[in-house]
Amino acid sequence: MTDVLAACRAVVVRYGHGEAAVRALDGVDVTIEERDSVALLGRSGSGKTTLLHVLGGLVEPFAGTVEWQGKPLATLDAAARGAVRAHGIAYVFQGANLLPYFTAFENVAFAARICGNEIDPALAPLALLELVGLSGKADHLPAELSGGEAQRVAIARAIAQQPELLLCDEPTGHLDSDTGERVLQLLEALQNEYGFALVVATHDTDVAARLRRAVELHDGRALSEEVAA
Numbered sequence: 539m540t541d542v543l544a545a546c547r548a549v550v551v552r553y554g555h556g557e558a559a560v561r562a563l564d565g566v567d568v569t570i571e572e573r574d575s576v577a578l579l580g581r582s583g584s585g586k587t588t589l590l591h592v593l594g595g596l597v598e599p600f601a602g603t604v605e606w607q608g609k610p611l612a613t614l615d616a617a618a619r620g621a622v623r624a625h626g627i628a629y630v631f632q633g634a635n636l637l638p639y640f641t642a643f644e645n646v647a648f649a650a651r652i653c654g655n656e657i658d659p660a661l662a663p664l665a666l667l668e669l670v671g672l673s674g675k676a677d678h679l680p681a682e683l684s685g686g687e688a689q690r691v692a693i694a695r696a697i698a699q700q701p702e703l704l705l706c707d708e709p710t711g712h713l714d715s716d717t718g719e720r721v722l723q724l725l726e727a728l729q730n731e732y733g734f735a736l737v738v739a740t741h742d743t744d745v746a747a748r749l750r751r752a753v754e755l756h757d758g759r760a761l762s763e764e765v766a767a
Contacts, residue, residue, distance in 0.1 A: 542608065543703055543735050544570040544593050544627075549602035551588050551758075562588040563599070564758040570703065574735040577746035580755035586739035587632075589755065590705045593737065594627045595619055624653045628701035632708040634688035636680040642667060642691045643676040650698040666694040670724060686717035690724060697728060704729075706738045710745060722748055 551563040563585050570576060570593065578586045591597040592604055595611050604611045606622050614622070636645050646663040667673045670690040680688055689709060696704055706725065710718030722745065729736050738749060746752040754761045 541572050542569055543572050543574070543606070545603075545605045546589070546592060546599075547603040547605065549589075549592055549599045549604060551585075551592060551597060552600050561758050563592065565602070566755075566758070566760050568593075568753055568760060570735050570737060572702070572735060573729075573733050574737075575729065575750040576735075576737045577749040577752040578737065578739040578755060579741070579743065579746045579752045581741055583757075584755040585758040586741075586755055587707055588758075590629075590707055590737065590739050593703075594629060594705050595623055625699060626701060627703045627705065628696035628699040630689070630692050630696050630704065630706040630709050632711055634680070634685075634692040636688055636691060636695070638680050641677050641679055642672060642683065642687075642694075645680075645691055646695045646698050649695040653699045661698060661700060663694075663698065666697055667691070669697075669728075670694045684717075685713050686721060689713065689721050693721070693724060693728065697732065700732075701734050703735045703737065706736070708740055709738060710740070710742070718745075 546566050546568045549563050549566045550561060552559050552561045554560055566589060568589065578589055580586050588597060592599055595604070606626065611619060637648065640648060643663050646666055650661065650663060664673060664676060667676050670693055672687060672690055675683060675687060683691065709725065710721055713721060725736060738745065740746055
């Protein structure tokens with residue numbers, strides 16, 4: 539039986555106060571199992587990024603419960619929550635979000651170092667850059683990389699954390715179709731290799747169709763869930 543890795547139970551997130559308050563999430567339920575592959579599908583402003591941040595423990599809900607491996611995140615102390623963020627969950631942000639004054643190698647090495655993951659040679663920074671096809675760009679700064687190359691460095695940086703859950707926010711949103719396809723193929727290959735659960739926020743139905751199931755969001759509510767054939 540597959541174990542539940544992360545879950546949101548009746549989660550509400552709101553921004554602002556009084557009559558101006560906006561519910562970014564409104565009673566959302568979603569469950570992520572081990573080795574799962576899930577698309578969060580919806581337009582801009584539907585709540586996709588907020589839900590990613592809630593699942594990753596970056597945003598605390600106003601109401602409802604967020605769980606990691608069966609335990610409410612709110613019950614964990616600061617050290618335990620930090621360990622979940624460092625080792626359990628990794629992000630690939632929209633637009634790569636690399637450290638601008640670090641080379642590609644240094645961006646990946648920094649992630650490995652702060653997580654303490656420098657034991658497995660296969661997960662060493664240069665090996666990871668080779669895995670994503672960028673060993674020849676190891677000494678390049680982010681400004682010297684194309685959008686697709688920067689996104690692949692961001693993926694290598696995330697894998698350096700050896701995550702159990704990889705959260706991706708519009709990973710192909712700023713890329714042309716061919717480059718976006720290569721990024722999706724890379725994510726699929728890495729998931730098969732390392733066995734992490736993958737959650738991708740996207741507005742693109744073609745991207746969503748690549749994952750095992752899709753949760754559709756609209757105005758902060760989960761309207762439907764579809765399982766790929």
